[in-house]
Amino acid sequence: MVEISKTKALEIHCKLWEIRLFELKASELYKDGTLPGFIHLSVGQEACAVGACLALNRDDFITSTHRGHGHCLAKGADAKAMMAELAGKETGYSKGRGGSMHIADVSVGVLGANGIVGQSAPLACGAAYTAQVKKTGQIALAFFGEGASGAGPVHEAMNIAALWKLPVIFFCECNRYAELSPFDVHVSVPNVSARAKGYGFEGVTIDGSDVMEVYSSVLKAASKVRQGMGPILIEAKTHRWHGHYEGDPMNYLDRSERDPDNRIDPIQRFESDFAETLELSPDDLLSSKKKALALVDQAVEFALSSENPSSALMMEDVLS
């Protein structure tokens, strides 16, 4: 295991909880009608977002997907402006015009969640190209799902990244489903990481429920791609607890998959497997969870007390 400070360990723990609680709250607010539109949650996948983003520098870039709350929070986006956006408020990151699928905070390197499957990969290549041309030393990481791995733009991005030796990490969250259909409707091999060889770069499959494994894998990959050795593909096997979207009846799951006892919980795993080694006391854990809860409560409070966007905002920012 990679060595980390206690501060970092607490940061990881708090972030895991912040994401979990943020999304469970969003689920609740969606159910009661407070949040409009469509919402896709990453509950169960927190270790991917946290492990990957905490291994990056603040000025490194990420691109995200329709299931992007975790990624954005982990990279440093503010829960308040996020929840406000989910609620369609003027104080949201998109001034209420984007919603859950378009959260971005460019100041911390979040180039945006994105509603179009597959686009995160080439967009990240663009950020990586900027870093390469301007020699800034930054890198980019693209989150995408195993479903997205079948999409043309993802292939085109991987091929270009390989040819241009772009400083980019392709991070595939393989959560066993794409919308309503299982992995094997979308991928014809056991591991998406097998694709990397066809472009001549490294591909690895890791346990996406183990935040420390994710963290150390991305850390290692980041250092390689930062040195100009070209892209790397990391596939993290993980589990989506909720439906594709909130409200999804999940008829496609069998009984055992529905059983909450069979869920793999990355937070529990972190607490049980690593707390001791990392010298986190039960009190530490409790207080970082409390901190997360406070952040989420503040976010909800902020969102609900914010104003609706004024009608003038409808026509703003269409062009610069």
Add this chain to the structure above:
Amino acid sequence: MVEISKTKALEIHCKLWEIRLFELKASELYKDGTLPGFIHLSVGQEACAVGACLALNRDDFITSTHRGHGHCLAKGADAKAMMAELAGKETGYSKGRGGSMHIADVSVGVLGANGIVGQSAPLACGAAYTAQVKKTGQIALAFFGEGASGAGPVHEAMNIAALWKLPVIFFCECNRYAELSPFDVHVSVPNVSARAKGYGFEGVTIDGSDVMEVYSSVLKAASKVRQGMGPILIEAKTHRWHGHYEGDPMNYLDRSERDPDNRIDPIQRFESDFAETLELSPDDLLSSKKKALALVDQAVEFALSSENPSSALMMEDVLS
């Protein structure tokens, strides 16, 4: 080497020459202004077209590219209607409305040359899907170039073919250039065939200037995919003698590449390497070449003496 009859051997030899002579004639007629539009020739690549198509059944399907004359002739399209199409005549396969890039003869399984790079692959998957659903035992073969291998639709097609176990062969003619730029601008690995593993099917690289190797590789592949074992990718290394399009000044070639003496000639190779084994006498060779020449002469004669399309044809076949 796979065993073939003398008849088949003569057929191969005649087809090689028919394509060569057809295209050299087209080049000539283009230069003198008889043929309009854009023309892309496959001179030097004849072994790919002939080896691949003669290994297929008449009712198997092929899809082709902008560089499709060889494929179409090899699969059994008629040189007359082809040359007439190149000349924009009413007797052409497309009634003069398509030109060189859209030759098709569905009666012999040619679903069309195509001006959009990469589309041959998914279109062929469609024909293979029909064969699979209707259980006809037919297969489809998609010609494409190494440049096309970077295009999203080719990836999407390979992934779908693997998932659905479609009876399709992906046949990549790797002719060292895509338009004006060399292989390594487009492909980041030594062989395009390396991609197949990422989808879990077989990929091989063969000598595309050796018509017998192409023939036997496709024969073997065809028998496997016909049995429902899923797709196969064959990459044939070959050489494009002419420019990307007729008129291309080929500034991107270095001196040695420009030297006609350095050209690899698949017809010469067939004649020198196999004529003896296949019991083709010099007379046999001469007469099959003459036969090819006659076919091409007739084609030119037919094309030049055909009528221009009547203006009514402009609005025909827009919808059925």
Add this chain to the structure above:
Amino acid sequence: MNQSNQKDKKDKPLKYYSAVTRAFREEMIRNENVVLIGEDVGESGGIFAQTKGLFSEFGPDRVRDTPIAEAGFTSLAVGAAMTGLRPIVEIGFEDFLTACMDPIVNQAAKLRYMLGGQVKVPVTMYTFGSGGLNAGPQHSQSLAAWFSHVPGLKVVMPSSAKDALGLLKSSIRDDNFVLCLMCKSLIGSREPVPQENTEFLIPLGKAEIKRSGEDVTIVAVGAMVRQALAASKSLSGEGIETEVVDPRTVSPLDIDTILESLSKTRRLIVVHEAMSPCGIGAEIIAQVVETDPQLLECAPLRLTPPFAPSPFAPCLEKIYLPDAEKIASSVRTMMS
């Protein structure tokens, strides 16, 4: 004859999304070459339950889940159509048509022409578009105009369950690539439709007068038809009688029905959720004045969203989209 005007006592209410399922089921029974492909159209029955039961009835050959590869599987469907199948293809959201423009526009629409008439391309593609669900900028678009701009395609827009049923069945039987643009906001709406296994077809290329009136012609498409009808009802109480024309097929466009209506009303409002510039409304207005510049007695009006992406926030989307109230007030202004 325009069968959708016939009403029968035995008509039973059907939901818009179930009309989709029923159209597919009836046509798949009728012709074994009809197959259905798309993301999650199979065992799961679709994200709106629009294909429920078809997988178990027709099996994995004829009802097949695709990976996420709109360009690839659309092109595949075209290849299948050229070789004897009649594929129905789902693209989940209309916005994702951006991912498969090439197979639609450069392949499906042109192959018959380019190949000298050797092939036909009987594909029915359907997708759920338009707004009203706070789905945000990438999940709310109406793109009919793009496809109306392309020869070799047909484009239909069912504005009700009954139209969905009749138009989809006709589309599947048509030998061309037909794009059927459905409205997300109508998914749960219901309407009485003819019984199962009646030969209920709505001809492609024929508009329908959904309401008669003498004062103003409102041409409305998709979900805007209901809004126009609601506006008509309230205007009628004020003594203004509007005629609501639903083109149903927007390419080819049945301009004759529109012109006929205008020869009576001489006032025109076009309402759609799509953007105004180079939209269906522009085309209708242009054809009208080209035909007879004196026909209209006052300036025609396009009632469309402002020229901006579709905003997510409910309060903004409400202002953004045309609705019954805005239609009624435009009519009032036009009449005053």
Add this chain to the structure above:
Amino acid sequence: MNQSNQKDKKDKPLKYYSAVTRAFREEMIRNENVVLIGEDVGESGGIFAQTKGLFSEFGPDRVRDTPIAEAGFTSLAVGAAMTGLRPIVEIGFEDFLTACMDPIVNQAAKLRYMLGGQVKVPVTMYTFGSGGLNAGPQHSQSLAAWFSHVPGLKVVMPSSAKDALGLLKSSIRDDNFVLCLMCKSLIGSREPVPQENTEFLIPLGKAEIKRSGEDVTIVAVGAMVRQALAASKSLSGEGIETEVVDPRTVSPLDIDTILESLSKTRRLIVVHEAMSPCGIGAEIIAQVVETDPQLLECAPLRLTPPFAPSPFAPCLEKIYLPDAEKIASSVRTMMS
């Protein structure tokens, strides 16, 4: 001020394709964030020699050959633009825009809006379209209308070498995604342009009156501008004076200049190579009659190809495309 009307004795003739090279070169010198990517834009200098010399001058970081992946590298350019570069992107033929609609329409056009104004997307995409070269159905299209239908984009169509130079330079300096639709048939045409390193910019969004006249307003775009000017010349000999308006930017459209011209001529012909339905012509006509239904004294006319793919055979393409002769005869009919 509209600088393109200024003429200078020192102006030297430049070819259309060289205007492209020069615009890129000057802007790349001016701003080091400007980069150029696309298929064969690099060492080979482009299929029409349009990027010749740029690779050797600016090196492989700033002038980069892409693989054949229009969707991928367009999206890449958008990502690069969001993070500080100002990419110029070549798509060889306009027809291949079908392969990158998603990054243009769902990403570039919407990201600034969706992201609350946090980013700008300064990409200049250029491509060679339209007909006249017997390039057949998949290599001759004019698709400006699609992009005019999408908020968040600008669309320009240079009809000469000078306009190419001035519009491209302005496009590269613009902070939005600008799509520059060039005409293949103009590639070898030449025109005097201001000397190198003069600050020659043509403002986006401003139409130009390419010829003044009182009888009929001809709005022409792209290669049709030359045809309209040729028609004007011969009509002038017959005593008919036409005014030729070149919108130059088709989105946003400078309708004011067109209306002003019409207030004088009261007769309108729109000529384009694109298809008629939902095209630029429809939009212009709709805006004119919406503004003032009495403005036109006779029916406006769209002169466009018939609604079919672009045929390959020279004899057919000749009938298919509008040209000076057809324009002149339409004007004569309108005047009679």
